[in-house]
Amino acid sequence: MNETPESTVLDPTAAPATADAVGGVEAADDGPGVLETRSMDVFYGDFKAVADVSMSFTFNEISALIGPSGCGKSTVLRSLNRMNDLIPTARVDGEVRYHGTNIYAGDVDPVEIRRRIGMVFQKPNPFPKSIFDNIAWGAKINGFKGSKSDMKDLVQGALEQAALWDEVKDKLTESGLSLSGGQQQRLCIARAIAVQPDVILMDEPCSALDPIATLRIEELMLELKENYSIIIVTHNMQQAARVSDRTAFFNVELDTTGQRTGHLVEFSPTDVLFTTPKEKATEDYITGRFG
Amino acid sequence: MTSETGVHDATMAEQLKRRNRPFERVIVGSLFISGAISIAVTIGILWELGSESLLFFREDEVSLGKFFTSTVWQPQAGEFGIWPLILGTLLITVIALLVAVPIGLSAAIYLSEYASPRVRGFFKPVLEILVGIPTVVFGFFAITFMTPLLRSIFGESVVGFFNVLSAGIVVGLLIVPLISSLAEDAMAAVPNSLRQAAYGLGASRLEVSLRVVVPAALSGIAAGIVIGMSRAVGETMVVTLASGAAPRNFDLAADPVFGYVLNPFQGAQTMTGYIAITASGDISYDTIDYNSIFAIGLTLFLMTLGLNSLSRRIVKRYRQEYD
Amino acid sequence: MVQLREQSEAAEFFPSDVEYQGLLSKRSRRGRVVQLSFLLMLTIAVVGLGILLYTIIDDSFGLVAVVNQNEPEAVVSAYGYDPAVTVLDDLNKEQLVDVLQGSVSSGVGRRLEREERFFADRLVFESQAKWDEVCASDEPPSGCSGGVRSKGNVLDLVRERVIQPDIVAVNRLTASIFNPDGFKEEVETAFVENPSRFGEYTYDQVRYQWRAWFSWKFVTSPASDRPEIAGVRTAVLGSIWLVIITVLFAVPVGVGAAIYLEEFARPTRINDLIQTNINNLAGVPSIIYGMLGLAVLVRILEPFTSGSLFGEGAPNGRTIMSAGLTLGLLTLPVVIISSQEAIRAVPSSLRQAGMGLGATKWQTVRSQVLPVAIPGILTGTILAVARAIGETAPLILVGAASFITVSPSGPFSQFTALPIQIFQWTSFPQEEWRHLAAAASLVLLVLLLTLNAAAVIMRNRFSRRMS
Ligand SMILES: Nc1ncnc2c1ncn2[C@@H]1O[C@H](COP(=O)(O)OP(=O)(O)O)[C@@H](O)[C@H]1O
């Protein structure tokens, strides 16, 4: 990723601080990416779910988050677009920077953040509305100004990008719930694309799907990364290896007070992480010695 | 896509600035007000009951002490002791519970532990219909069926036209569905593993129901009974119609306890009955009669509030046991 | 088995196999007995409901003994030249008007005509000049608007004003069917033993006829102080007006509060207080709400509830507005709680999906959560409203007029309501009124049954859609 020099100048705190903060984790090379976390802790009430996560996600790449269940992958993911705001007890310390702006700063609008950083969930969750409306709704509420035919184009474009158009073009008025699981998930991806985000977060998007549907989604992700930065949580290491450019391994440890707090072990290019991991814990995990 | 240029700069920070969404604020504000109206209702009730009662107790004929100790309620004669009205209420409540608890609990145990889906499918709607019938219709039923029945059984000289027994039985019928559905909910919440454990020890169905399920659900059942009691205390139409408009003034030293004070065959006005009858004429404001209904109302309110919080406390304790 | 048991030390405390067999059959016998008694108790509740419905229906129909002021035969006999005319119903409209003209005073006749004309082309009681004058006045009577009485309407007038049946004794449905003679004997004995009860009537004036107290005519006739012609129209209209006000108040406020508590409220002190408070309000006896209505709506807010703020003229605050709002307050906690349940049942994945697209909270709630919750909200609301329709005690407190014959004309009218009517009629000593109370109860139950059926249908459709 090439980085415009003036951007570093415009954001004086960004470059040096990142380099310090990420320390051992390999992220500083590329400079600030589209999204960065800096010493981020996430709490649920008094429970610290993840501690001290600093990582930087690069433009137009797929990053994968892996690790044993309960290590806080979903928690980290939700913190990246303030979906954690929906959980009353959740609290984030540290910073998450999006294009250099801390999204947890008091004057930042979480609604705006979520439009730019879209999300696809573990279980497909289409609205109980027509396929067309599923996609059009997001655009409408975000102030879509085009005509009716513009809207049709937008819906078609989103469905084409999500590789769903051919399957549904004759039944746009049918309920989104009438589709198969894999189609529903692609509908959810199309819906996310239609509001023109530049990052898409996916939390185990294939875990509820059969292998064929999974394959289609994986192919789709590879196509989408031309235009979007994608961050995906997966419990499936093969999937991470197949689709991602970089992979982060999270682990969970008992801290001194007996809490099971997750932390980032290693964030490296995927081929590096799976062949020559830096950390012993990563190696144990990917070779299946635990987790 | 903006991502290609990778500008992380002041313009982006500007775009992410918190929007002022006045429409959204107005909506949330009015939703909050809708919620807060319920607080206003409570304040209204407390204020109105309190202030009018205060006026009542300020009257020369009335004293707080006498109100809570005297056993004569005779507004015409300036006697304002609440006990006769409480007596009427309690008599009817007790009779109602004597009717409703056995029926309600048996119904609940049967429906929850014994009944096949088909039998349930018949009985449940019947109980639901019973819930939906207005209390004034139950009042009509008490007058036209229950009272004549009782009078023909026990004799017209024994049973008065207005009597507590008829009112109590009908109020009991009215709260059966309430008690049975709350008890059934409590028993449904008993984990099945407990039943299986007992069956595994060779217990019969009856033993499982009565020795395992009912004790495990006991606090839920008790809470349901207390709620039913609170309903009976606050019930108005049946008692107004069937139990008459004469307070049962008594003198514990002189009156026979079973022959008169607790006699179920004669009428006795209740707290709710007094309020309804007094208010049903063209009642003029700021008279002692007008103010007295609020003093009674306050007592009634506190009684039902006490019963309702008692039931909630019982349920809470029950939850802790299970966690 | 036996071997094994003997090895254990505790075995001696257990019964032998034979004994155990006996014990087991005793246990299962007891089980069956208790099960039967449970079933018996449950049956008592069902029988109770059955008797209740039976009592109402039994009182809604039956034989009555009437004394007519003018016998219909005598009226008809004046038209005896026409062989087709044998009973009152055979007379045509002209003849009926004729009969009426011959019996009622011209004052009453003019009043009837001003209410509604008898014929479109001619006046019967009023002169044309006077009619024009009356109709030209500031407040022309309803007859000026051009409506014409039907034959059925005139026939009713003849029955009511000319025949003037006076019910002297009533009987119940089953007794009337199985033992009509018993009833007749009873009436006859009463005439012999206690003639003063019947005033100037003699037994040979008595006619027996069937009467359906519950009938369409009963529903459409206004209240009256004569049981022969009294109906529940005024009360039904009053109840309908009440429901309208109740729904207009309780549904928006209740659903709004439920949305706030489920979707927007953070667990702060004030929000917890609101929730606890709502649960408490749901257990407050309805008569207490009536007192709130009396002290606050009827009395303090009189300028509003009597309509004088808007130039309407109820003499005091005992209007539909006060009563409707009182019922609204009473229904509010139920509407809130059931709406909360409906909203809570909406899967949170829909909320996440909406918010994840950059929708605001309200946009998500409005377009994604509410549409899914609405059937559940409607079901709960209908049930709550059905309960409100049957409420009597609060209406007594806010002063529903017990006797009122004019139909309510708007929210600031004085009014009566169906349950109030039942209450009043039940408490009257004469037996006729008891039958009217039964018929009114039947009207109320039919109304409620319809509402409940609507709720059940809605619930079924809802659960089908969720699966
Ligand atoms: N809504 C929540 N409230 C409280 N604790 C939560 C919540 N969600 C997750 N947790 C806790 O946070 C930790 C991390 O969970 P999660 O992020 O879901 O892990 P993962 O996705 O890696 O399996 C777990 O211990 C989990 O119990």
Ligand SMILES: [Mg+2]
């Ligand atoms: Mg997860």
